[in-house]
Amino acid sequence: MIPNTTFCAFILSFISIFLLKPFFKKPSKTKTSLHLPPSPPALPIIGHLHYLGPSLYKSLTKLSTKYGPLLYLKLGVSRCLVVSSASVANEIFKTHDLAFAERPSFPFSDKLPYGSSGFFVAPYGDQWRFIKKLCMTELLSAKQVEKSRVARHEELVRFLLKVLESAKKKQTLDMSVEIMKLTNNSTFRLAMSMRSLDEPHEAERIRKLVKESNEVGAKACLGDMFGPLSKLAFWLYGQRAIDVTLKYDEILERFLKQHEEISNERENEDLMDLLLKAYRDDKSEFKINRIHLKAFLLDLFLAGVGTSAEVGREGDNVKVNMQVGPGITKPMAKPLICLPIVHFNPFTSSI
Known part of the structure; x- marks a missing residue:
């Protein structure tokens, strides 16, 4: 069994190498600038992972509402695009499908x-x-x-x-x-x-x-x-x-x-x-x-x-009694609220 001190030293050394790697990286001679979509502020190492909650679709909807239908996220070292527009998705999957075919x-x-x-x-x-x-x-x-x-x-x-x-x-x-x-x-x-x-x-x-x-x-x-x-x-x-x-x-x-x-x-x-x-x-x-x-x-x-x-x-950990089964779903239901809708009548020129 590996002692705790040895294991901790191994983990710290591994993380230190990961953190110091950018400082020893040789600058590339040719640097191409990518025109990336809007992106929220990112943190070192984790990128945008802190924006993602338990309900992924809610987190992405919130970000897309603020930054637009095409969103750039960096999850650690992985880069991804979040598309929340049907027209943009159609362009990606049909018009430019070959460009996005590689995974x-x-x-x-x-x-x-x-x-x-x-x-x-x-x-x-x-x-x-x-x-x-x-x-x-x-x-x-x-x-x-x-x-x-x-x-x-x-x-x-x-x-x-x-x-x-x-x-x-x-x-x-x-x-x-x-x-x-x-x-x-x-x-x-x-x-x-x-x-x-x-x-x-x-x-x-x-x-x-x-x-x-x-x-x-x-x-x-x-x-x-x-x-x-x-x-x-x-x-x-x-x-x-x-x-x-x-x-x-x-x-x-x-x-x-x-x-x-x-x-x-x-x-x-x-x-x-x-x-x-x-x-x-x-x-x-x-x-x-x-x-x-x-x-x-x-x-x-x-x-x-x-x-x-x-x-x-x-x-x-939830047991459903089939005799009173509806009771477990009733709290999830929300009452419908009916509101009057004002219509325009062209024959009387009134609302």
Whole structure:
């Protein structure tokens, strides 16, 4: 075990190097001035992080109201633009989409099992363009989403029947677990024509796994904001990130093998069938491998499940009695105030 004094000395030395680095930096010969959007006053090291509160959208709305629809923020060493105008967003995503297509690399992604194989973290290039084209034309097309309407309706009916059954029995119900099951089963039926969380322990395992991955990802990204501290973040949380990815890999590999065993017994193609077809196509413009398959499924999984896993976070200690359930929502409601609106009558020339 490292003594406390040694650990503190290591941290202080690391931070000192970070603080003194600008003084030893050689001035660049060519200095280009960037015409950046308006920006609030920043603090050393942290930049504009102190402006961001627990409700991120409220903090950004407050800043945009004061500084305009296009706002420049510096979060540690990371620079970003905040766009709160529909016309500006349209210009960025359509007119100048190639200029904004590149994205920063995810912290220590090269050391993780999937690396940059996922669509979310892949750099702009052949792989990213191929997966995007596949999503737009096949995987997430309107036709494919329409095919999943029956499955989504069935899962929603199961969820509502479960809530109704608990209400009749006057039992408490863990809504976070049920919403997790609803989202997971809908996602997996869309992707692989199978339900994933029929067992309660499996739902809880997935929920804990998503929660852990969110925590590790947040800490890793926070370390990445402070430049040299990204190495310290990997030293502290890198192994946890690898372990979480391997746990996901075990689940995804199991579902993938189950899907391959029954793929010939179905008539309708699901998302996994389309991915496997691209995987087996030797003439494809970009050759995807099994890692790409599982990385894409992980992106889909986290996007569909990650938000529902957070439902119970704020209300983990709240129990809802189904008999008096409305009582917990009434304080959140605000009465509507109806005000008379004066109209102009052109025929009487009066108001």
